[in-house]
Amino acid sequence: MKLQKITKKEKQRHYEDACGIAHALDLVGERWALLVMRELLFGPKRFSDLRESLPGISANVLTQRLEGLESAGLLMKRKLPPPAASQVYELTDWGYESEPVIRSMGRWAARSPAHDPTLPVSAVSIMLSMRTMFDPARARSVDARIGFRFGDETFIGRLVDEKLDLQRGTTDGADVTFITTPRHMAAALYAGMPLSLMIDKKMMQIEGNRKIAEIYVTLFPLPEKFKLPAKV
Amino acid sequence: MKLQKITKKEKQRHYEDACGIAHALDLVGERWALLVMRELLFGPKRFSDLRESLPGISANVLTQRLEGLESAGLLMKRKLPPPAASQVYELTDWGYESEPVIRSMGRWAARSPAHDPTLPVSAVSIMLSMRTMFDPARARSVDARIGFRFGDETFIGRLVDEKLDLQRGTTDGADVTFITTPRHMAAALYAGMPLSLMIDKKMMQIEGNRKIAEIYVTLFPLPEKFKLPAKV
């Protein structure tokens, strides 16, 4: 009976449409697929990392999505060298090229009237939102290294020449480091919550040059919300 | 028992995630939703127009998607003035702002190794693909009006100053008009099928300046396909 695995149906629903959009949806249009891609944009992750970052996905669905994305050529299963011989999932080059797509979705959705910013966010989400919403014009003549610590997930950014480069990595050598949760980082960046208040309320710690931190959190302007037209 | 309709659950699955991507997927992540948006990018359509353009969508699913997109603020139901007092669906301003998102998905998916260009395409799809894949550098010092007739769907384009402007509209005043099907137009643009051959085989007619037509079909280069990495 195990032999049925070999002959198992490879079929899945797909749009019979040669349009590129439809094909994109065949690739990443299933539930959770694009969020799995999002979580891998800053580098490989393990199965359990993905589960932690994606509240609500169940193990079997994650397995299915990883299989689907792998067979589409968007990611690869890879075994890390010993001693950490754990398995990770890593985007292919083409998989990484989905970042502009994902970013433009985020930028567009930021105008939604229905967006609820109080829900949880993953570390990758907030880091990706910085890449997305960064306004170079606000960063003139700033040159700094910024660190981020969300529990054990750390990131390092370099701000120079009106460019912002954010990567996963240790916070060594940062001029200033934010130590907080993704959610509180979002409050500082997008709800304009004063850093002094956040520090007082133990929502955040800042190590290093506080002045740079104050500037940094102003570099990510949100677009104006869309106003629903009145019913005709 | 009909009263149950009033109290029916408005609930739907949603990602409990404040990330913009997740919110975008809550808005347009359901099956068919983004393709409905695509079909409306060149202007309003009727219910039955949408069904024709979206091979495979069933009436009840289309109804649900239109309801969902309307309540999200992405489109509006509108009644045309008499005598054509038919109902149409039209994107809101914010709905039209999804075009960059949709285009970037199409551009990204064009690199997919698995893309099958032999499937059917809608007229809007092929017109949108031109907006997406247009290469300004190839259009130096070309100034022309180009018409497109796909059955009774007609479009008009203006090519000037290395810009291409495509709209729904009559082909009046075009320097050259392509009369064909969306699928054959795709063959000319993306499979490099010679126009002379297509005309011989009755796959296409060209009215007006044939020379402009020959140039026009070279303005839309496809990106290189992604090569699947060898299994490790």
Added chain:
DNA sequence: CGGCATCCGGGAAGATACTG
């Protein structure tokens, strides 16, 4: 622990028929 198979209940999608 990490990853995958299996079963089950609910709900969304698909197909068809039908109505104003």
Added chain:
DNA sequence: CAGTATCTTCCCGGATGCCG
């Protein structure tokens, strides 16, 4: 033409359990 009603199929989500 513009949708509803109904039925079936399949996907998603949760729980459990196996195996390295």
